[in-house]
Amino acid sequence: MLPKPTRRTALKGAAAAAVVVGFDPVGRAWAVRGSSGPFDEVPPLDGTLLTDDASRDAAADDYGHIVHRRPAAVLRPGSVDDVVAMVRYCRKRDISVAPRGQGHATFGQAQVKGGLVIDTATLDHIGAVKNGRVTAGAGVRWSTLAQATLEHGLTPPVFTDYLELSVGGTLSVGGIGGQTHQYGAQVDTVTELQVVTGAGEFVRCSRQRHRELFDAVRAGLGQCAIVVGATLRLVTAPERVRHYLLPYDDLHTFLEDQRRLVEDRRFAYVEGQVQADDTGAFRVYVLEATAYGPPAGPEPDDEVLLSGLRHDPSGVTAEDLDYYAFIDRLGPVVEQLKEAGLWDYSHPWLNLLLPGDEAERLAGNILAGLTPADVGPAGVVLIYPLQREELCTPLLRMPHDPVPYLLAVLRTCPPEDQETIDRLLAANRVAYEDARDCGGKQYPVGSIPFDRADWRDHFGALWPFLRSARHRYDPDGILVPGQGIF
Ligand SMILES: Cc1cc2nc3c(=O)[nH]c(=O)nc-3n(C[C@H](O)[C@H](O)[C@H](O)COP(=O)(O)OP(=O)(O)OC[C@H]3O[C@@H](n4cnc5c(N)ncnc54)[C@H](O)[C@@H]3O)c2cc1C
The missing domain is CATH 3.40.462.10 (FAD-linked oxidases, C-terminal domain)
Structure with missing residues (x-):
């Protein structure tokens, strides 16, 4: 399970647009004066919601430096509950949401104009290495994960060429490397995912449980759920x-x-x-x-x-x-x-x-x-x-x-x-x-x-599967618009 820090609410950088005047215990929301922005009634959070220019500008860029879409806010979740709370909040208000790992996409895939970017870097927990498996938060970088498992003589079987990518970021695309001919892609080495769906539900999914969701999230380009953690198979590491x-x-x-x-x-x-x-x-x-x-x-x-x-x-x-x-x-x-x-x-x-x-x-x-x-x-x-x-x-x-x-x-x-x-x-x-x-x-x-017709062609026979999973798990279609699929 991922760690859950003490509950505390923070709204940072809102001063430019709004003044936080106090927490309303009845409405369970921050009361804000002078804002007409979409985040004027955020629920209590363990982490931080940033609305300052620097945070929003950073989230409007990526490794490609080609596409720039500015979100209205950036969430640094202090817990999985924060992700659930903010997805539900955004869903009610029809605000788009995109998780962002290390921002190494090249064409705006993790960007969302006027919406919420969830910076997963704070979901950085690594669980115990047990029975040849490890559970890692979505924001853990593969370099950190490898160092942790190598202490036990074990390693994830497949790596991308560059290790400073997030677990959630590569599992949402696939994760291909020189070991793929032996072990498949990184997504093939996952035994369980912990996700928050576009409907705001926390679900554990695997081959045995919620198989449809498991298949829709792995290499699913963030269209059905946000990965908050993943359990991965490990193999013996060479010295x-x-x-x-x-x-x-x-x-x-x-x-x-x-x-x-x-x-x-x-x-x-x-x-x-x-x-x-x-x-x-x-x-x-x-x-x-x-x-x-x-x-x-x-x-x-x-x-x-x-x-x-x-x-x-x-x-x-x-x-x-x-x-x-x-x-x-x-x-x-x-x-x-x-x-x-x-x-x-x-x-x-x-x-x-x-x-x-x-x-x-x-x-x-x-x-x-x-x-x-x-x-x-x-x-x-x-x-x-x-x-x-x-x-x-x-x-x-x-x-x-x-x-x-x-x-x-x-x-x-x-x-x-x-x-x-x-x-x-x-x-x-x-x-x-x-x-x-x-x-x-x-x-x-x-x-x-790429346009929508290209995506339909890309998914081919699996297009009906993805469309129906999207409908089921992200019924309001708020997740990851930067991919341009729906
Ligand atoms: C230098 C470099 C080398 C690379 N080498 C390889 C390689 O060898 N093999 C390979 O396969 N790829 C490689 N990549 C590509 C890389 O795997 C992808 O771009 C990956 O998505 C980047 O991870 P990120 O954490 O930066 O994700 P981001 O760029 O932050 O996000 C990418 C996409 O995933 C979504 N996403 C992010 N986190 C989550 C989450 N927790 N849940 C659901 N969706 C999420 C985002 O919304 C976005 O659509 C490389 C990239 C770089 C920059």
């Missing part, structure tokens, strides 16, 4: 890993070898990058593969692990790393980007899931047209295969192919360069349509202009 970078000079061999590795599962982790050569052409392919050592696997043996692969043997690098240093290897890079001011660039990201049998053609077309300017000074291009049989979460939409490929063109450009942002968004749309026409999907963490 050290061997991390290989294997260069290739042609896309076909690179993709084939990647596929071979996810099929024979000799590595715990498989990803890959495409880099520009000296002429600016994206045709340097680097397969990234990691073997886990004891107690999660045998001592890594180069001969066994690399046998049959067709990389350029002269350019191989192999590095033995402490497990946490491996999963957090982007951490130091991010610090450098922050120091260089590049972390604050715009991120008009393109994230696609390609059918395996079309991956070479579709990725080849995108890469052939790509220039360093389309990726920007801090951008990266990733491509790696997944195993469809491990991906069991219905709303995490995948191409119908046993080995789909994730292609991520993680673009960066100066936030004031609107012309380039518009050009890259248009290019994202074109790439999406090409992929879609061959059975591809978007992985919805990026910046692809």
Whole structure:
């Protein structure tokens, strides 16, 4: 269970719009003078409701720096009860609500104009590690969670490349990483969710209890409920890993070898990058593969692990790393980007899931047209295969192919360069349509202009399921308008 601090009410920053004159015990609300805003009768809270400009401006931005929608208030919940109380409050008044984890969406997905943003960072409780499981508040970052479980020699099985994302934020999209071919996405490792529905009800759901809600929330883009906590399956953590970078000079061999590795599962982790050569052409392919050592696997043996692969043997690098240093290897890079001011660039990201049998053609077309300017000074291009049989979460939409490929063109450009942002968004749309026409999907963490018809197409056969779950669990349709689905 998540902690419940002593009950106390705070309304901060309201002075600009209103004066709090006291608590009305009969109406159980703060009496406010001089406000015509939507939050003039908030219920008693354990946490804080912020209406000051700085808090609202911060919630009107995200890692993309492309979309800006200003909420009327930001809730820092002091308890799950606060989330319940404010969802009920907003529901009565037809105010939209969006939970926000670490704000690393790129296209306004956690923003809500004139509504309430719930900053989940205060839902940061981590429960005991017991029976190979742990329960974490939605606002816990994966870095903190990993450090806590590693004290017990255990680890969540799947990580995103960057660990400073919230548990609730990645479970609402899926959470894909180099271990996905072995364990599915992060949503596939959840055994129970604790949620507050759009109707303002606290519910525990799992495969056994409230299955429909469980399936509607995992990778459900926040459309039916707010995740307040999650119970996750853990696996034995290795102490050290061997991390290989294997260069290739042609896309076909690179993709084939990647596929071979996810099929024979000799590595715990498989990803890959495409880099520009000296002429600016994206045709340097680097397969990234990691073997886990004891107690999660045998001592890594180069001969066994690399046998049959067709990389350029002269350019191989192999590095033995402490497990946490491996999963957090982007951490130091991010610090450098922050120091260089590049972390604050715009991120008009393109994230696609390609059918395996079309991956070479579709990725080849995108890469052939790509220039360093389309990726920007801090951008990266990733491509790696997944195993469809491990991906069991219905709303995490995948191409119908046993080995789909994730292609991520993680673009960066100066936030004031609107012309380039518009050009890259248009290019994202074109790439999406090409992929879609061959059975591809978007992985919805990026910046692809999408309308309601696109969403219906995206969910396909599961659209009636999502629509009916939305109707049932968020009957007034107040949750997460920034996704643009309903
Ligand atoms: C540097 C970087 C690297 C990344 N690498 C990967 C990767 O390797 N693999 C991968 O899969 N993704 C990756 N992502 C994408 C990331 O997983 C998603 O953008 C994720 O949603 C961000 O989490 P957040 O806590 O910042 O969520 P936010 O941006 O705050 O929210 C994202 C969406 O989820 C909703 N949401 C947030 N919290 C909750 C909640 N508690 N309940 C219900 N809905 C909620 C929001 O309303 C919003 O719609 C990366 C992102 C960045 C910036």
